[in-house]
Amino acid sequence: MPASKRFDGPGLIDQLLADPHRFEFFQAVRLLELALSDGPAPASELVPRQLKFRNSVSLSFPVNEIEALSVQRTEAHEGQAQDQPIERVEMTPAFMGLLGMTGALPFSYTEQIAQRELYQRDFAARSFLDLFSNRAVALFYAAWKKSRLHLQYESDRRNRFAPMVLALAGLGQSSLRDRLGPEQGGVGDESLAFFAGALQHRALSASQLAQLLARYLHVPVRIEQFCGRWYPLPAGARTELGIGNGVLGRNALSGERVWQRDLRVKLILGPLTHELFRRFLPGAPGATALRELTTLLSGVSLEYEVNLTLRADAVDGSTLSSRRSPLAGRLGWDTYVQTRPQHVDRCDVRYEIHAAQA
Known part of the structure; x- marks a missing residue:
């Protein structure tokens, strides 16, 4: 439920x-790129394929970076809502192009084309000239975006940004992607990319x-x-x-x-709450992530003994029941x-992690 004083206005x-x-030009294109990212086109082809840039035929002084914006939505069939997903967007920038006040061609071209459209x-x-200016404006936006890594991560994090960062840790090859079982509760590639600076030092x-481990697992x-x-x-x-087969003082x-x-x-x-405690028991997602991460960090040279500490106020007695409950112990x-509340944290749960047995 939103706060009582919060303004619930329209989205961006x-x-x-x-x-x-x-809106500024770059921010507008960035928002449209995010809105169109759920479509079939790859992230790198959204701007030239679904976002078209047109030439302006106005000779007035441009007071804004964007002169006009039109949207073409997917056709709604009978029984469907009218507010369908955006299929194509046409934008007319006022600061760049072949025609208009800031265009590269003489004003006479703009005047003649404007008269032909009007009368x-x-x-x-204008559609013919749009073929050239559309590509120029798209490259202008791509050049602005190329030097801003946070925008590359935002639009194409999996295919472009994440492999570059993972390469710093020696995990940039496609054959090494998604090998730590993120679907079964393991470690995802984006998490590994976040720790790439530490992973490149093999001897931690x-x-x-x-x-x-504390940063990734969010536990002490x-x-x-x-x-x-x-x-x-x-x-x-x-x-x-x-x-x-034995020599005293050497190998006997x-x-x-x-x-x-x-x-x-x-x-x-720990100390852990009961919910977190169950998450790190053997076979649970937290235990899987812990095993995969420690194996990646130390290889097969070490084995780990995991000691889970349960907070005293989270220790509860067991109750026998005929029903199978997901919360059963x-x-x-x-x-x-137990018959009385605990005042000391319980740290008697231990199990082993060994990469060779994983």
């Missing part, structure tokens, strides 16, 4: 079509990794390095009596497992047996 496109004289209803001459520090992230763990030794690496090992600290990192997320993850 409606204002532009109703009174084009109030003989012959528009062929712990603080950089924590800041990047803390990292503990060198978390040790026992790793089982392959049978061929174990030392056995009577077999010459006692036991079936070894303690290592350089392969494991702990990611502590998952045994061993977010189900608790």
Whole structure:
């Protein structure tokens, strides 16, 4: 519901079509380009194909950048609303062209063409000159837009802008696009483009990794390095009596497992609300995004232990029910047996992320 003092006026496109004289040329073309971007034409071809620029036949001093603007909409069939999508737009700029007060041709051409249109209803001459001025004005707008990256992102972010930024991180090839499963809750290419400056440094520090994950996931992230763990030794690496495969002080090992600290990192997320907590449980979209992002940042050299911290006020008891509810708890993850409110955050949920097992 809008605020009581908020003015609920017409949209920018409606204002532009109703009174084009109030808009600057570049802003008007930009708005029309956005309005036409849902059509079948590619973003790079919207201006020359669906937005036509005409010559002015007025010899009065131009007080605005836009002299006239006309719209052709899709034909409405029986039973359809009359306000159909815009199909084609014709704009008459007052500051550029072959005819008019600021035109490149002598005024006599404008006078003759204006007389033919007024007395003989012959528009062929101006339509012929429009073929040349339309291209010139379109190139003028394209040159203005080319040096403004935010406009390129706005109109053609996926096919032009995003690949250029992703190339800074080594992900600009088309074969590397959409590989992190954005449909299943992973990481989209636009998010990777946002972090391209950090991704180009393959050896990220712990603080950089924590800041990047916190910025993308919108949750507090803390990292503990060198978390040790026992790793089982392959049978061929174990030392056995009577077999010459071990030298004391070099590669002789006692036991079936070894303690290592350089392969494991702990990611502590939270404190989290109950909704965010469920989002980062295994199989949820947040956990998928976390796995894909950590795999991209560190490859297969590290494994991660994810520690989820649930806020004390979000810990709730479990209730048995015969109905299957989407909010039902998952045994061993977010189900608790309690008789009184919690005063300490719960941090006993842990699971592992390893790129080699993803």
